[in-house]
Amino acid sequence: MGKENIVIGLEVGTSKVCAVVGETKHDGTIRILGVGQAPSRGVRKGEIVDFETASKCVREALVDAEEKSDVMIGSVFLAITGGHMDAFNNRGAVNLPEDRDEICEEDFEDVQTSAREVSIPKDNMFVHSILQHYYVDGQDGVLNPIGMLGRRLEADFHIIHGVSNRIRNSVRCVKEVGPEVLDVVFSPLATAQVVLDQNQKALGALVVDMGGGTTDYVVYVDGAVKQSGSLPLGGDHITNDISLGLRIPMAKAEKIKVEEGSVVLGNCLPGETVTLKDETGFAGKEIEREMLHNIIHCRVRETFELLKRRLDTDNYLHFLGAGMMLTGGCSQLKGIQHLAEDVFGLPVRVTHAQTVSGLTSAFENPQFSTAIGLIKYAEATQPIRQRGFFSRLRQRIPFLGF
Amino acid sequence: MIDLQRHQLSAITPEFRIKVVGLGGAGCNALDRLVLDGVPGAELVAMNADAQALAGSVATQKIQLGRTTTRGLGAGGDPEIGYSAAEESLDEVRSTLSGAQMVFLCVGLGGGTGSGGARLIGSVAREHGALVVAFATMPFTFEGRRRMAQAEEALAALQSVSDVVICFDNDRMGDAVSPRAAIQEAFAAADHTISQSVRAIASLATQKGIIQIGFDELAMALRGASRGGSRCLFGSGEADGDNRAHEALERALKCPLMDKGKMLGDAQSVLVNVSGGTTMTLNEVQILMDEFNRHISDTTQILFGTSVDPKLGQKMSVTIISAIGVAPSAEAVRPIAHAQPAAMIPRAAEPEAEDPKERTADISYATTDPISLASPEAVAAALAANPLADDGTSNLSNVARIAAAKKAAREAKQEQMQFEPITRGRFEKSEPTIVDGQDLDVPTFLRRNLKIR
Structure with a gap:
């Protein structure tokens, strides 16, 4: 029985490392064969701080995935994130040579190179250049200019860059364990591949992946990526706040956040308490529920407000016809949808990976959105990859443009 | 500062007389509000140079200042005229205020009657041995720098003759109501606030407490307010x-x-x-x-x-x-x-x-x-x-x-002094995330000073 095309998505997150094994089919659908995960250590705010420990966790997750899916893992797609990732929009332009007026593939490379002719910090490297729109001789709305006649080709790109050493560290960490890293992908882009469908991208949507260490976001307007980035704030901060505020250990704080956490204020009876169970299962410390909710509410609201301020700089929030999609572990907090609606003034949906088949329990969990997204991303880029003779960077352009 | 009067909890001793004076246009407006709200045991006196405005006041006692100086018109925003108007009617004021142990002086500063007359009225009340508590309203900034300067000068003068000055900032009052509220609502809200504080302080001063608050405490609490800009x-x-x-x-x-x-x-x-x-x-x-x-x-x-x-x-x-x-x-x-x-x-x-x-x-x-x-x-x-x-x-x-x-x-x-608690918990050793000068790794509730039990 031929498994058509096995792709492994690996996300080294702050709270967990997860490896999703998926099968991409010729008709574009993907099927999840298995999910391996391991609790993550040595990662803070989405970046590796303890190399050896993180490597061990990656190994655990990969072994787990191999066992569950019965697939040998030889190569992975790796998601990267962290507060150091930055992005901007820029336009590149090339004039066609005098003796030619038909636009051909070579011109794409030139236009992209010219779009990258901007200064980024010298420690940074380009991760993605995502095509937004083409212009031929100043005429916009061109979807595919190959074969068109023109004198001047321009293109808008969304360019994502990050600190190169940190990105290389993530790659090294995985390579140390064994598998080849086929490509690195900025997390929210991967997430958006499975959370949004083509229609929502065209209408305009904001995807917010609130994970353990970071809150990653990407804005699609008119089918193109307009803004993306990562806030180094996430579920870990909530847990830390709870732990400090209620003076309980991190592990208990995490447990109580997952089991009782809510961002809704004024919804509990005065004096209502949550009982913290000790190791033996007997009732331990009593915690005032309102306090717990208040701590979580403050942090989540602040995170959203910060995010809104970032998004407001480019004013795309008014063009999001499909609203906001909230995913990632923190999206499971009770009432977070309404808080997000309140802060952003957009219709908000808590969502998970769509348009996949296979292990239901895997893709219905918003914690796996990014790892599954990697598979979709790979599926979108792979047909070209198999042709094998283009440079890797060029291959991404036409396929991430949607 | 704490005296024990547990057996004697009666509110106002009959001989303790409070007079509330509304001086000038703004003062009279506030006074009208007070009349409607009622101050138990207090007599309310409206004083204004503008006869027409005075006639419109609902206060029981009224004194028209400067009958000959202004001939029943207002002071026209000139503190000099306000001063001479008050000076002219000083005897009338004196006889009205005699016998009061406490005088509340409500005045809007920056104009003529209020700015000019406040110090005189205050010192007259003082002559009779009354405690003088002034409720002064500072003008809106948009009313111009000149008016603000007049108000500040008058405030300084008022402070020299009052035991306590409570200063209300009109700019702040505007914030109190929604931006859509009609202008009269905004002014009504300002008057209401003044009225509330007059009543609260009157009852503070007259009630016997288990732990008594005296004027020393009131002065202490307001000591930050005695200068302009506070x-x-x-x-x-x-x-x-x-x-x-x-x-x-x-x-x-x-x-x-x-x-x-x-x-x-x-x-x-x-x-x-x-x-x-x-x-x-x-x-x-x-x-x-x-x-x-x-x-x-x-x-x-x-x-x-x-x-x-x-x-x-x-x-x-x-x-x-x-x-x-x-x-x-x-x-x-x-x-x-x-x-x-x-x-x-x-x-x-x-x-x-x-x-x-x-x-x-x-x-x-x-x-x-x-x-x-x-x-x-x-x-x-x-x-x-x-x-x-x-x-x-x-x-x-x-x-x-x-x-x-x-x-x-x-x-x-x-x-x-000993410790400045900056708690970052598990992020203690990681690179801080600083946005707008705030370390976001420190719990939000700590940065916002929410006390958690």
Whole structure:
């Protein structure tokens, strides 16, 4: 029985490392064969701080995935994130040579190179250049200019860059364990591949992946990526706040956040308490529920407000016809949808990976959105990859443009 | 500063006379509001140079200032004219104010009658030995710099003749109402706030408390407000029902000048008076003060008073008064208004205090040592101890309490110096995330000063 095309998505997150094994089919659908995960250590705010420990966790997750899916893992797609990732929009332009007026593939490379002719910090490297729109001789709305006649080709790109050493560290960490890293992908882009469908991208949507260490976001307007980035704030901060505020250990704080956490204020009876169970299962410390909710509410609201301020700089929030999609572990907090609606003034949906088949329990969990997204991303880029003779960077352009 | 009058809880002694004067256009508007709201035991007098405006006032007593100077017109925004108008009618004013032990002077500064006449009226009231509490409204900034300068000059003059000046900033009043509210609503809200504070202070001064608040405390709480540019914080709330302590405080903090308690953190000293019907319990007072303490910083002095007023029935009422200065220096902390009370208080206290000597002694504590006032815990302890102490030992326990409070205040201050708690928990060793000067790894509730039990 031929498994058509096995792709492994690996996300080294702050709270967990997860490896999703998926099968991409010729008709574009993907099927999840298995999910391996391991609790993550040595990662803070989405970046590796303890190399050896993180490597061990990656190994655990990969072994787990191999066992569950019965697939040998030889190569992975790796998601990267962290507060150091930055992005901007820029336009590149090339004039066609005098003796030619038909636009051909070579011109794409030139236009992209010219779009990258901007200064980024010298420690940074380009991760993605995502095509937004083409212009031929100043005429916009061109979807595919190959074969068109023109004198001047321009293109808008969304360019994502990050600190190169940190990105290389993530790659090294995985390579140390064994598998080849086929490509690195900025997390929210991967997430958006499975959370949004083509229609929502065209209408305009904001995807917010609130994970353990970071809150990653990407804005699609008119089918193109307009803004993306990562806030180094996430579920870990909530847990830390709870732990400090209620003076309980991190592990208990995490447990109580997952089991009782809510961002809704004024919804509990005065004096209502949550009982913290000790190791033996007997009732331990009593915690005032309102306090717990208040701590979580403050942090989540602040995170959203910060995010809104970032998004407001480019004013795309008014063009999001499909609203906001909230995913990632923190999206499971009770009432977070309404808080997000309140802060952003957009219709908000808590969502998970769509348009996949296979292990239901895997893709219905918003914690796996990014790892599954990697598979979709790979599926979108792979047909070209198999042709094998283009440079890797060029291959991404036409396929991430949607 | 704390006197024990548990047996004598009657509200206003009949011979204690309060007069409320509304001076000038703004003052009369505020006074009209007061007439409608009612101030128990007070006589309300409207004074204005503008005969037409005066005729429209609903106050029972009216004095037209400067009949010949302005011929029934207003002072036209000129303090000089306002001054001479008030001077002309000085005899009439004098006879009206004679016999009052306390004079509240409501005045809008920046115009003619108010700015010019305030000092004269204040000093006349003083001549009669009354305590003068001025409620001054500063003009809107958009009214121009000239008017603001006039107002500030008048405010300084007013301070020299008043025991306490409570200053309201019109710009702030505008914030109190929604931007869509009609202009008359905005002004009505301002008048209402003044009216509320007049009534609250009148009852503070006249009620006998278990822990009494005197004028020294009031002056102390407002000492930040005595200069221009400062802000008066005032809030008062009443509530009944099971959760009355919580609700009363909440309502007090919702008052427009209170800014939801956000500014309280910056205040050096805050006056809090809690009064309630006979059913008020110590526990409720403690709950209320605990909650209140979350809004202030550790170094803030709390000038705490509590009283039982049978008229309140099942209700509890909280009054919060404070002021925030621009940059109070050690010297500026004792302006004229503050230096006076030590001399003035015994006179006012005579009808109410059993032992004026003891009171003066306490007051001298309050005025000479700015940190002698009790920390909340010490006051709560004092309140708890009060019913147990008998009258004979109260003097002794009073002194002991003050000493203890003093010590507590000092200790609290030291503690503050010793550690600056910046807690980052598990992010202690990671690279900080700084946005807008805030370290986002520090819990949000800590940065926002939310107290978590």
